[in-house]
Amino acid sequence: MLFPRRRTTPRTARDFVAATLTKWGETSRLDDMRLCTSELVTNAVLHGAPVGRLVLVRVESLDEELRIEVHDSGKNKPTKRVPEESAVDGRGLLIVAATADSWGVKERRGPGKCVWVAFDRANSGAVPMPPHTTGAQVDTT
Secondary structure (H helix, E strand, C coil), rough: CCECCCHHHHHHHHHHHHHHHHHCCCCCHHHHHHHHHHHHHHHHHHHHHHCEEEEEHHHHHHCCCEEEEECCCCCCCCCCCCCCCCCCCCCCCHHHHHCCCEEEEECCCEEEEEEEEEHHHHHHHCCCCCEEECCCCCCCC
């Protein structure tokens, strides 16, 4: 689903992911998936998507994992950093790394990048389901 670059987008994207996963019956780690979605979409809105561009959130149910992708057209790749103890931000990817089973950044068709998180079925107790996704890859330019 495509989302505008707005302050409300992380909440709307989080709700979209939760509704999709609930519809699919994939709720064993729903809170973790909502948290990671919120962190990645917040990063895309604040640091990734240029003004006037969109953020794409994609959810996939694969054989061995559930995957959430956040695409934006920004040039900079996110990196984990260790913020000052008194800093009020800068912990998003630390939270993602501690919560998801894996995460990463990959190039995408068109400008920008895709930041993804994955949750292994073996770690969640989820029953394998046929692969499905929320939709096709969409260019956010």
